[in-house]
Amino acid sequence: MLLIVTLGVSTLCASQASATDLVGSVRVIDGDTIDVGTARVRLHGIDAPEQGQHCGAGGSGHWACGAWVTENLRQMVEGRMARCVELDRDRYDRIVARCFVDGEDVGEQMVSRGFAVAFTRYSMDYTTHETAAREAGLGLHAVAFDPPAQYRKRSAQKATKNAQKECVIKGNISRDGAERIYHMPGQRDYKATRINLSKGERCFDTAEDARLAGWRPAKR
Structure with missing residues (x-):
């Protein structure tokens, strides 16, 4: 009897958890922020170049990597249905969530393809994916670039x-x-x-x- 009750409680908890998932059509804001339906979502565990950020040094040239990353995310998920699991809220009161499109973790895909880095200040979930992308020279790792957090800090100091x-x-x-x-x-x-x-x-x-x-x- 105890086992039956325990299973019943577990099933109920799972049902409640799934009921709180955020589901909706995606609109891309920037490389790590999307709208899912009417909710603003910050993708958990990743950090992408800022919209106005430029990358490249020396022979690599200077290019608008922030806009490039945003466009790549847009091609991946814009207009598609996402399911997001809320994990936290950031200081701007945005939902911080792990989001899935067609069963694939969007944050993981962004880091694995070299479009973003693991945001280790908050999560270690995607560090191995970043290492693999860096070793393969994928995306941003093919050129010189400042980590987004470093870019933001320097911009704030300049301002x-x-x-x-x-x-x-x-x-x-x-x-x-x-x-x-x-x-x-x-x-x-x-x-x-x-x-x-x-x-x-x-x-x-x-x-x-x-x-x-x-x-x-x-x-x-």
Whole structure:
């Protein structure tokens, strides 16, 4: 009797799990993001070049690898039916999921063909597929390219550096994130204050703009 009950519970759990799967027609957003029906989905475990990213160095030339990867994913799955298993939510509240088209794992296919890399910060699921693609010189591995995470970090640093040059009023966030403070030219800490856009810090044209945005003036 206990065995029968256990099997019954297992069957019920499996049924509930399958009921939560996301199913719908695919629209490709970029190399690792798709819409499945009306839901925005970030493909689990992979990282593809950013849409505006360029690859290649030396004799390889410079080419729009981000757009190229997006187009390859589009040819693979655009308009087809996908089944996605939600695993998490990212900081943009997108569904992070493993998605299947005709029974094939889309993320695995992207990495195996050299269109994306394993996103080892979050998952080790596709590391062997990346190694095989790299050794075979497939896709991105046939040329020089910056890993997408490295490209994003460098782009953020460049944007922050430009912001420092153009900043008039510096909107700074305290280390514990509790306070948003703006510094005016001439104040004691103005020159030493650095703006980190990735943390949500920003520049303002006027003190009024800063106050309206919810920032308070620095005391010194």
